[in-house]
Amino acid sequence: MRTDIASTLHWQQHEPALDAGRAPVLLVHGFASSTALNWEATGWVRDLTAAGRRVLTVDLLGHGESSAPLETDVYAPSRLRAAVLEVLALAGIRVREAGNPATGVDLVGYSLGSRLAWELAAERPDLINRAVLGGMSAEDPLADFDLDAADRFLADASAIAHASTASLMTLMQLAPGANAPALLRLVAAIKAERFEPGASVPARPLLFVTGDRDVLATGTTQLAALAGGSEVLWLPARTHTNAVSSRAFKQAAIEFLGR
Amino acid sequence: MAEISFPLPDLGEGLLEATVLEWLVKVGDQVERNQPFVEVETTKSSVELPSPIAGIVLTLHGEPGDVVLVDRPLITFAVADDSAGIVGTVPQEAAPKRRVRLSVVLDED
Amino acid sequence: MSETLELVRETPLLQLSMQQAINRALGEILEHDDRALIFGEDVGVLGGVFRVTDGLQQRFGANRVFDTPLAESGILGTAIGLAMAGFHPIPEVQFDGFAYPAVNQIITQLARMNYRSRGRLPMPVTLRVPSFGGIRAPEHHGESLESLFAHVPGLKVVSPSNPQQAYHLLKHAASMPDPVIFMEPKARYWNKAAVDLADDQDSISLEGSVIARPGKHATLVAWGAMVSRCLQVAELAAEDGIELEVLDLRWLKPIDEAGLAASVSRTRRAIVVHEGPHTAGLGAEVAALVSQSCFDTLRAPVERVTGFDVPYPSGDLEDEYIPNIDRILFGVQRVLEYRRG
Numbered sequence: 103m104r105t106d107i108a109s110t111l112h113w114q115q116h117e118p119a120l121d122a123g124r125a126p127v128l129l130v131h132g133f134a135s136s137t138a139l140n141w142e143a144t145g146w147v148r149d150l151t152a153a154g155r156r157v158l159t160v161d162l163l164g165h166g167e168s169s170a171p172l173e174t175d176v177y178a179p180s181r182l183r184a185a186v187l188e189v190l191a192l193a194g195i196r197v198r199e200a201g202n203p204a205t206g207v208d209l210v211g212y213s214l215g216s217r218l219a220w221e222l223a224a225e226r227p228d229l230i231n232r233a234v235l236g237g238m239s240a241e242d243p244l245a246d247f248d249l250d251a252a253d254r255f256l257a258d259a260s261a262i263a264h265a266s267t268a269s270l271m272t273l274m275q276l277a278p279g280a281n282a283p284a285l286l287r288l289v290a291a292i293k294a295e296r297f298e299p300g301a302s303v304p305a306r307p308l309l310f311v312t313g314d315r316d317v318l319a320t321g322t323t324q325l326a327a328l329a330g331g332s333e334v335l336w337l338p339a340r341t342h343t344n345a346v347s348s349r350a351f352k353q354a355a356i357e358f359l360g361r
Numbered sequence: 362m363a364e365i366s367f368p369l370p371d372l373g374e375g376l377l378e379a380t381v382l383e384w385l386v387k388v389g390d391q392v393e394r395n396q397p398f399v400e401v402e403t404t405k406s407s408v409e410l411p412s413p414i415a416g417i418v419l420t421l422h423g424e425p426g427d428v429v430l431v432d433r434p435l436i437t438f439a440v441a442d443d444s445a446g447i448v449g450t451v452p453q454e455a456a457p458k459r460r461v462r463l464s465v466v467l468d469e470d
Numbered sequence: 471m472s473e474t475l476e477l478v479r480e481t482p483l484l485q486l487s488m489q490q491a492i493n494r495a496l497g498e499i500l501e502h503d504d505r506a507l508i509f510g511e512d513v514g515v516l517g518g519v520f521r522v523t524d525g526l527q528q529r530f531g532a533n534r535v536f537d538t539p540l541a542e543s544g545i546l547g548t549a550i551g552l553a554m555a556g557f558h559p560i561p562e563v564q565f566d567g568f569a570y571p572a573v574n575q576i577i578t579q580l581a582r583m584n585y586r587s588r589g590r591l592p593m594p595v596t597l598r599v600p601s602f603g604g605i606r607a608p609e610h611h612g613e614s615l616e617s618l619f620a621h622v623p624g625l626k627v628v629s630p631s632n633p634q635q636a637y638h639l640l641k642h643a644a645s646m647p648d649p650v651i652f653m654e655p656k657a658r659y660w661n662k663a664a665v666d667l668a669d670d671q672d673s674i675s676l677e678g679s680v681i682a683r684p685g686k687h688a689t690l691v692a693w694g695a696m697v698s699r700c701l702q703v704a705e706l707a708a709e710d711g712i713e714l715e716v717l718d719l720r721w722l723k724p725i726d727e728a729g730l731a732a733s734v735s736r737t738r739r740a741i742v743v744h745e746g747p748h749t750a751g752l753g754a755e756v757a758a759l760v761s762q763s764c765f766d767t768l769r770a771p772v773e774r775v776t777g778f779d780v781p782y783p784s785g786d787l788e789d790e791y792i793p794n795i796d797r798i799l800f801g802v803q804r805v806l807e808y809r810r811g
Contacts, residue, residue, distance in 0.1 A: 135406075143408040145397050276405040344382055344407040347400050363521060448519070448565075449605035449785070452657050457702040461799035463710040465806040467687065 110169035112137075113160040113189045116147050122154025125206045125231055126195065127359060129159050130186065132213030132237065132346075133244065134270075134277045134285055136166030140212055144347035153356045158207075160189050162215075163288075170284035177291035183218055183225070190229065197228050208359045209233040212346050213319070217242070217297050220325075223304035233304065234355040236311045237342050240321025242297045244270070247289045256282060299325055308332035309358040311351050313340025333358070366420075366437040367413055369429045372403050378430050379403045381423045390418045398436060401429070416440040483666050489522045489659040491633035492598075494667075495640040496523060496560065500530045503558055506644065508535045510545055510562030510598075519564060520600060520659050542568050546575035546597070550583065553593045560644060562598045566653075567610025567782075569599055573618075580649045581624030592647040596640070601629065602694050602745050603792055604657030606785030613782050614746030616693070619651045620723040620755070627723040629653040631682070631697035634665045634674075635720065641669070642676040653722075655694035678726035681733065685715035688739035688805055691730065691756050693719045696743045696793065703798045714802065722752055730756065731763035738764070741773040741801045745792050748776040770808035775801040 114137070115126075127150055131140035137159040141147050150157045161168040162182055175181070190207055198206035208231050211219030216238035223230045248267040254260040255271055262268040274282045299321075308329050312322040314336045326332045335354050337345050345351060369379055379401040386398045397409035398418075416438030423429050486494065499506050508523060514537040517524030527535040538545050542563050549559040563569045569576070576597070584592045603612030619627045626648055630636035636654065643650040666674065682697055683704050690700040697718045704714040717733045719725065734740045740760050742753040757772035775793045783791050 139406050143406065145409040148397075273405070278405070343405070344400075344402040347382070347402075347407040347409055349383065349385065349400065363517065363524070448611055449607035449656075451660050452604050454661070457706060457795055459706050459795050459799060461796045461803065463707055463712050463799060463803050463806065465712070465803065467806070 110171070111160060111163065111185055111189065112167035113158065113193075115193060116151050116157040116159065118151040118154045118156055120154055121156065122360075124155055124203050124360065125208055126156040126158050126193065127208045127210060128186070128190065129157060130209065130211040130215030130218050131159075131162065131165065132211075132215050133288070134165070134274050134280045135212070136279065137161050138166060139278065140215075140346060146210070146346075146352060149352045149356065153360070155208075155356075155359070158189065158193050160186060164281060164284035166279070170281045172283060172287060174287045174290045174294075177288040179218060179221070179292060179295050179297075183222055186218065186222065187226070187229075195229065198231060206231040210236070210355055210359075211238070212236040213238065213342070214244075214292075220299065220304060220308075221297075221302065223306045223308070224302035227305050230304075230306050232307045232309075232359055232361075234309045234311060234358060235325075236351060236355075237316055237319040237345055238310060238312070238322065238325060239319045240297075240299055240324050242292060243318045244289050244292045245296055247293070249286060249290055249293070252286055252289075256286075299328055303329050305329075307358075307361075309354065310334045311337065311345070311354060313337045313342060313345035313348075315339060316342040316345060318342040362439045362441060364419060364437055365414065365416065365440055366434040368432045369401070369435045370410070371431050372401075372408065376403045376405075376431070378428050381425050381427050381429060382407060383425055384421050385409070386418050386421075388418050388421060392416060392418060392438065410435075412436075412438075414438060414440060483664055485662050486633045486637070486665045487660050487662045488630070488633045488636045488654070489520055490662075491637040491665050492522050492640055492654065493524060493526070494665075495637045495644075496526060497529065499560065499641060499644045500526065500534060503644070505556060506534070506558045506560060507552060508560045508562070509538050509548065511538060511540055511564045511568075513537060513562050518562070520656065522598075522600075522654075522659075523562070542570075542572035543575055546572040546580060549595045549597070550575060550579050550593065553595050554583070554591050558594045558596075558644065560596045560598060562600075564600065565607075565611045566599055566601045566613040566615055569615055576619070576625070576649075576651075577622050581622045584648070585624055593649045594644075594647050595649045596644045596646075596652055597649065598640075598652045598654060600656040600659075601653040602655050602657060603782060603788050604655075604695055606788065608784065609782070612785075612788060614744065614751075614777065615651075616653060616722045616744075617746060617750060617752045617755070620725075620752060624649065625723060626650040626721070627653065628721050629655060629694040630720065631655065631658070631692075631694060631718050633661070633663045635680075635718075637665050637667070638669075638674050638676060639720065653694060657695040658698065661698070678721060679717050679719045679729040679733075682716040682718040683714070685713035686737055687712050687714060688741060688802060689715045689717050689733045689737045690798070690802075691717045691719055691733075691740060691742040691753075692744070693722060694745070696745060699793070699795065700743055700798065703795055703802070706795065706799065707802060712802065712806065719756070725755065725759060727759055727763065730759055734760050734764045735767050738767050738769045739805045740764075740768075741775060741798070741805055743775045743793050743798055743801075745777050747779045748774060749779050751776050769810075770805045773801040773805045 164170040209219040216235035223233045248264040251262045382400040395411045420437040513523040514527040549561045552559045692700045742756040753774040
């Protein structure tokens, strides 16, 4: 299905075998990832539908099967969130009603997707029931990305001096199907619209899940403190790359969203 | 019983190895076809691998943290001798079902 | 003395699946014929993807039961060379659709070496091919090659429909001086039935067709896995008062013209059922033979219920492709209601 929102966004609904009568779960993938990589190959869609949850997935603009325009403004995080909300409207998500667990929507985000989920939960407490925020950073790992060096690298393979820029660039080169020129526009848009966790704090129940060897997702403790009463799960020996497929992560998310 | 081993599949883009993160099954478990049996990580992502067949786990080739090479054995199953081969499934014997009834006047001469 | 022997002789009647029956036949062939060799992809260490050659390498050693590279042209070329050197090869092509790379060897060498050498180089090769569809397998694993091979002079083609026939026809094929394409209906590999192991040539016919079920209103002509389906159809038709005869053709080259004519001249109607595509399928040959031998007694044109003229589909569509009970019943209905005029 493609939304009219620039008729460019690829989103899907995955029906459970046996509907548990709970609100759907929207999955929001990370930077340079996709629904297929972040949620399907890792078993998330299967485990959630097996738990009786209807699952919504969306490929963010510039990712997966969505289109990847080469302009910067369309990638502004505020516009990515607006697109996600439009998907929720198209999927028939209703505003939360007290005592009706089938209304509203639950969110699971990873990395950049967690940033968007945090902001969505803060902006739309009438819509979002609960959110699981995986591999989330208090500061944008993309904010100090050296765009000029990346552009030069793409043009003539010049070496990138800045370490985290170089490693993100490697990630973009390695990730199957990643569209590096489009992703650099997204980086530019994120630099212009930085994450400010304190600006609006979700009041909905949150579960933070982070690998204890994740060097990109810094600030989990700080974010959890900011959003009072939220829960934290540390995944032993997991990194930013391999935390997402962890069975403990999925089981904790399913349990948390089932409450 | 017969033993069938499966190698680490090519996970794409020319990668030659992967790291075992966590076995989702243990020796002696009955595994169904398409049931995830291991979580592995490559340099770019981590994935669960579904079992290509149903069988009982005989051997897990590697501990969490071990690097396994593409095309080297990853898991060995014991399968029943009358299960299908490498491809396909055993046809299920079911009572014949019909929708068509014969209706003719036989004018035998 | 001979009476005593008769008394202690056990009746060798066993419940075997077709894969077990073929395995047993192969074991006996290797045991009694030291020039027999079995080779193909995965037939040795693994024992065959369908377990048909299970245990044979352990029993007879890797010189007589051996794995080959994944190259069907090479498998058949090896068989031809071994046959020229006096061996009795029983190669396996793992799946019907993998026979295509070997078609050149089969047609241009295997089938005509005897002819070309004026009988000095017979080709006692039995090529086993797990054949036809019905197991939800991917492309190249569900094809029907009988009309292709039946068209080639010099080849014999046979397909058993049950474990008993598989056991005896395979042993018979392996004893022949000619190349035989032995098409094993893989959808029937797992079905068990009684097998009489006695090599009693009087009680077990090895040539021609057999009547799998007698009937009087029409003859269903079938082979391989379609025989059991036609038997189901005959059972259902009996509920409607129609008695169908099921003729298991077995030998697809040469076709048992006399057996076919005898059955249809009694029932006066014929429906031929096969999995392969319609056009130029073996059903056309059957229809032509019946028209020629039974033209005066036929009450209706011969009906063909077959696969479609499309490549064999993926597993989730094969129930739509392979003749099912209703399509066969429709064919029967058309033949029964046909009136000259």
